[in-house]
Amino acid sequence: MPVTPAPLGRHAAAPVExxxxxxxxxxxxxxxxxxxxxxxxxxxTLPETRDPVSVGRGPSCDVSLPWDEKVSRVHAQLERIGDDxxxxxxxLSRNGTFVNGDRLTRRKRLFDGDLVRVxxxxxxxxxxxxxxxxxVTGRSMVAPAxxxxxxxxxxxxxxxYHDAGSYxxxxxxxxxxxxxxxxxVAVKTHLRALFQRFGIxxxxxxxxxxxxxxxxxxxxxxxxxxxxxxPA
Numbered sequence: 001m002p003v004t005p006a007p008l009g010r011h012a013a014a015p016v017e018x019x020x021x022x023x024x025x026x027x028x029x030x031x032x033x034x035x036x037x038x039x040x041x042x043x044x045t046l047p048e049t050r051d052p053v054s055v056g057r058g059p060s061c062d063v064s065l066p067w068d069e070k071v072s073r074v075h076a077q078l079e080r081i082g083d084d085x086x087x088x089x090x091x092l093s094r095n096g097t098f099v100n101g102d103r104l105t106r107r108k109r110l111f112d113g114d115l116v117r118v119x120x121x122x123x124x125x126x127x128x129x130x131x132x133x134x135x136v137t138g139r140s141m142v143a144p145a146x147x148x149x150x151x152x153x154x155x156x157x158x159x160x161y162h163d164a165g166s167y168x169x170x171x172x173x174x175x176x177x178x179x180x181x182x183x184x185v186a187v188k189t190h191l192r193a194l195f196q197r198f199g200i201x202x203x204x205x206x207x208x209x210x211x212x213x214x215x216x217x218x219x220x221x222x223x224x225x226x227x228x229x230x231p232a
Contacts, residue, residue, distance in 0.1 A: 015161060015217055015224075017041045022218045025128045030085055032116075034123035037067025046078065046085060053078040055118055056092075063123075070095050070119030076104075085110045085125070095119055100204075113207055143219035144197040152180055153190040155226045158213050162227040170209040 024031050024043050032044045044063050046053060055063040058073040065071045075093040079086050088107040089097040097104045098117040110116075112127040146154065156176040160169060171179075173187045180187075195201040195208055198215045216222040 018214050018217050021126075021214065024126070028128050030125065030127040030129075032063060032123045033126055034121060036065075046080070050080050057119075065119065065121050068119040068121045071121065072119075075118045076116075078110075079107075081109075085127070087116060093118070113204060143216075143221035146194075146197065146221065150190050150194055150197070151221070153182075153187060154194055154212070154216055155222055156180055157191070157209065158216055158222045159227060161213060161217075162224065170213050 020041065020043060021033065024033075024045065027045070029048065030046045032042075032046070034042050034044075036042055053063060054061040054074055054077055055065070055071075056073050056075040057065055057068060057071040059066065061074060065075075072093040072095070076087055076089050076097045077092070079088070086107050086109050087097065087099065087104065089104045090107075095118075099108055099110070100115055101117075110125045110127070112125070114125045116123045116125060153176055156179045157171050159179070160171055173184045173191070176182070176187045177184045191209075191212075192201070194212060195203075198212055198219075200208055200211050200215070203211055
């Protein structure tokens with residue numbers, strides 16, 4: 001069984017799924033974000049109680065992954081300690097549990113954006129209180145001020161989400177450069193500035209581009225009105 005589409009980074013979300021993530025972030029409670037065997041987005045909000053949360057293939061698990069044959073019936077356990085969530089395997093699984101690519105050998109504290117893999121399923125741990133995203137005021141995020149050139153690069157980065165839907169990925173530097181008739185070096189310069197303006201320059205490299213797309217839609221910096229047909 002191949003690894004399910006990643007919740008962040010390479011396989012990103014459609015606008016409607018980004019809205020679901022935005023609502024989960026606004027709620028403020030930590031959650032797990034992943035895709036099931038059919039590629040559908042799942043969001044599991046972690047409880048406010050200190051009860052442990054089991055992850056496994058068994059139907060009685062709190063986070064049940066019945067489609068994944070590489071997941072043990074009880075595979076791993078999340079536990080809240082203080083204000084933080086931790087994860088441990090403790091020999092429960094046959095194939096191991098991985099956080100950001102490293103196999104667990106002991107209990108590990110989770111941080112916002114950490115990627116947990118059990119079997120062939122990859123889950124993102126999201127903790128909105130730890131997020132480096134821009135300030136949210138009232139009902140919506142305030143978009144940072146952008147130059148015309150930065151905004152054109154941002155729209156081009158987001159274009160695949162309008163054109164392709166659920167399994168879109170952010171446009172590559174080359175695709176953006178070709179669309180806007182810029183050099184790849186210029187595109188990289190604008191993207192670095194955008195990462196800083198949206199407050200995500202400290203995020204892991206493999207999550208920055210998808211997170212920038214997410215924030216662009218959430219803040220209203222990019223809307224469907226921006227995706228006019230490109231000149232032939």
